[in-house]
Amino acid sequence: MRSQDYFLLHRLQSSSLLISDIAILADEFKDHLVPDPGCHYDQLIEINLSELKPHINGPFTPDLAHPVAEVGTVAEKEGWPVDIRVGLIGSCTNSSYEDMGRSAAVAKQALAHGLKCKSQFTITPGSEQIRATIERDGYAQILRDVGGIVLANACGPCIGQWDRKDIKKGEKNTIVTSYNRNFTGRNDANPETHAFVTSPEIVTALAIAGTLKFNPETDFLTGKDGKKFKLEAPDVDELPRAEFDPGQDTYQHPPKDSSGQRVDVSPTSQRLQLLEPFDKWDGKDLEDLQILIKVKGKCTTDHISAAGPWLKFRGHLDNISNNLLIGAINIENGKANSVRNAVTQEFGPVPDTARYYKKNGIRWVVIGDENYGEGSSREHAALEPRHLGGRAIITKSFARIHETNLKKQGLLPLTFADPADYNKIHPVDKLTIQGLKDFAPGKPLKCIIKHPNGTQETILLNHTFNETQIEWFRAGSALNRMKELQQ
Numbered sequence: 001m002r003s004q005d006y007f008l009l010h011r012l013q014s015s016s017l018l019i020s021d022i023a024i025l026a027d028e029f030k031d032h033l034v035p036d037p038g039c040h041y042d043q044l045i046e047i048n049l050s051e052l053k054p055h056i057n058g059p060f061t062p063d064l065a066h067p068v069a070e071v072g073t074v075a076e077k078e079g080w081p082v083d084i085r086v087g088l089i090g091s092c093t094n095s096s097y098e099d100m101g102r103s104a105a106v107a108k109q110a111l112a113h114g115l116k117c118k119s120q121f122t123i124t125p126g127s128e129q130i131r132a133t134i135e136r137d138g139y140a141q142i143l144r145d146v147g148g149i150v151l152a153n154a155c156g157p158c159i160g161q162w163d164r165k166d167i168k169k170g171e172k173n174t175i176v177t178s179y180n181r182n183f184t185g186r187n188d189a190n191p192e193t194h195a196f197v198t199s200p201e202i203v204t205a206l207a208i209a210g211t212l213k214f215n216p217e218t219d220f221l222t223g224k225d226g227k228k229f230k231l232e233a234p235d236v237d238e239l240p241r242a243e244f245d246p247g248q249d250t251y252q253h254p255p256k257d258s259s260g261q262r263v264d265v266s267p268t269s270q271r272l273q274l275l276e277p278f279d280k281w282d283g284k285d286l287e288d289l290q291i292l293i294k295v296k297g298k299c300t301t302d303h304i305s306a307a308g309p310w311l312k313f314r315g316h317l318d319n320i321s322n323n324l325l326i327g328a329i330n331i332e333n334g335k336a337n338s339v340r341n342a343v344t345q346e347f348g349p350v351p352d353t354a355r356y357y358k359k360n361g362i363r364w365v366v367i368g369d370e371n372y373g374e375g376s377s378r379e380h381a382a383l384e385p386r387h388l389g390g391r392a393i394i395t396k397s398f399a400r401i402h403e404t405n406l407k408k409q410g411l412l413p414l415t416f417a418d419p420a421d422y423n424k425i426h427p428v429d430k431l432t433i434q435g436l437k438d439f440a441p442g443k444p445l446k447c448i449i450k451h452p453n454g455t456q457e458t459i460l461l462n463h464t465f466n467e468t469q470i471e472w473f474r475a476g477s478a479l480n481r482m483k484e485l486q487q
Contacts (some may be wrong), residue, residue: 036083050336056104056176058196060184061298068202072213080194080212081174086120087207088187089200090151091158093180095126097133098238103204104139105145105234106216106305114224117147118210119176120166125153133240146208157187158306159376164188173213181375183300185327189308201234223438262408273316277483278386278410279437280476286363286391286412286433290451292354293339294367294427296331300375301402303327304382307376314380321384325350332427340427349386358389368395369427373402382409386477392433394447394461396422407469408478417444417460424459433461438472440464 035041054068059080066074075082083340089095089103100123110116123143125131131153134140134328142149155161158179167173170193179187182195205216208231220228239427255261265272294301306323315318326349337349341356357364366385372395373381382405385393392412396419406413412433416422425431434446444460451457465473475481 005483006340012419016037021309032033032397036378042452054202055198056196056202056212058182059174059194062182062197064181068198069217071196072215075212077467081172082212083174084119084121084176084206084210084212085173086175086201087117088122088124088175088177088179089203090122090124090126091179092126093155094178094200095124096131097130097240097244098236099145099178099200100125100134100139101236102128102199102201104134104142105236106204106208106231107142107148107202109229109231110221111142111146111376113221113229115208115221115330116208119207121148121158121204121207122151123153124148124156124158125146128153128247128250129244132245136245137240137242148248148266155311158278159311160186160306162188163312164190167193176203176206176212181300181302181303183375186302186307189306226342267327269316270319271312271316273318275317277480278476280480281410281436281474283437285364285436286431288362289391289431289433290357290362291363291425291429291431292340292357292366292390293325293328293350294331294371294425295325295369296334298331298374299325299367299372299376301370301373301381301399302375304373304381305378307378317383319381319389320380321354321387322351324354324384324388342428354385354388354390362389363391365392365394365431366390367422367427367434368393369422370396372396372398373406374399377401377405379405382406382411385409385412392431394431403464404421407465407472410443410473410475410477412463412473412478414445414447414461414463417462421459424457425449426451439465439470441470 038190044202054066056071057063057065057066072082089099103123121143123140125134131140144150148193158177167190169190170192171190172194173190174185174194174196176196176198177187178200179197182197185191185193185415187193187195198206203214204212206212209216209219209221213314214229218230219290222228227400232358263274265274304325304327305320310320310323328350329336330339332340333347338347339345339350339353341343343356343362347362354364372393381402386409392414394416395412396416398413398415414433429452430450432448432450434448436445439445444462447461449457449459472478475484
């Protein structure tokens, strides 16, 4: 970033500016807000800010968008529950001081008319600093007064750490959150929870109304005195006027000299396990890889390594690996967590089949669809397949962060040079990946598809490895390579 651009960004972030102020700043720095001379774009998108309307996304995916004004009608048409059981704001996403302030401003309007939330309402501060500052400035108390519960500033319902009591598993219901993702079962492990995501102030307004059919821009609420009123769009400070309160300092300094320190973990512990280095590449091509699963459709990191109750095993790689790909849909039978064991020909859970292959020295591969690994940057979604004997993940395309995580664990994330080649591979085939001895940035690898009838097809696989990442692969993982460099 150029110094002038940084200065402009700092001015915008550090002040509560009116639109007119922003316009003056934009004019002052206009030379840095336009394309470079001679720059060409494939597509130009014009956005009229005055035409933008609040949106809500879901259920079950963050890329299904609806105007808030229309979602109630869509929900009734689709058979989604319109009554909102719980509204949830905060977590690491949309939990800034301004976000909390905007929600508190909406809540304050309801309180002024004697109203509280019709839905349950939870607030998760995004950090200790935010928690302490909204407590000091009164936002937290306003949100409590309207019926909210302020949770710990930690991973909670957003990642599935939610001991939910108001419904039974399998009960159809709707929740609205300001979290970053809303995949099936993510928040409460209930596949029938219809989770929607939107801004914190919209969540607060909907939690007050208790229904998806409420449009805060146009609809009226009825106060305790029987009078109707409309919520006004919140206008609050972006930053606290009295600086941030850092809150409690809970950081524990490591010892200055750790050479004599040892970490003792009970061998019978079910929650902690010391990691062992992954094996190095043996210098050979990958021959006759068994296909563990050919995934159909969306496969997020929640499908690959479910959260919720599994998170208690985050420190025990072998135990948490029992959730490997249990949410992914097998193209062979349309089922989740049911794959064919190529040796026994019996169908069973994905982790059990992977363990069988590992025990019997059978290396395996996963075939995926588009945007494989979207969602949380969940390290275990890369650790688990490596731990259970996986060698490569071949897809039409990857989510960028997951692709890098796979590389760090010594796996090969590869993409079809021709996406249509996905259809050439069947779950009963075996794959050989060639060209690893000459593995180089930008150079495709060759894949031989071996069908059970003896026929073969050859396709090309692309990759995005750079030189350093190729060193990770050869060493067995990024950590292995770091250790090599220290010796």
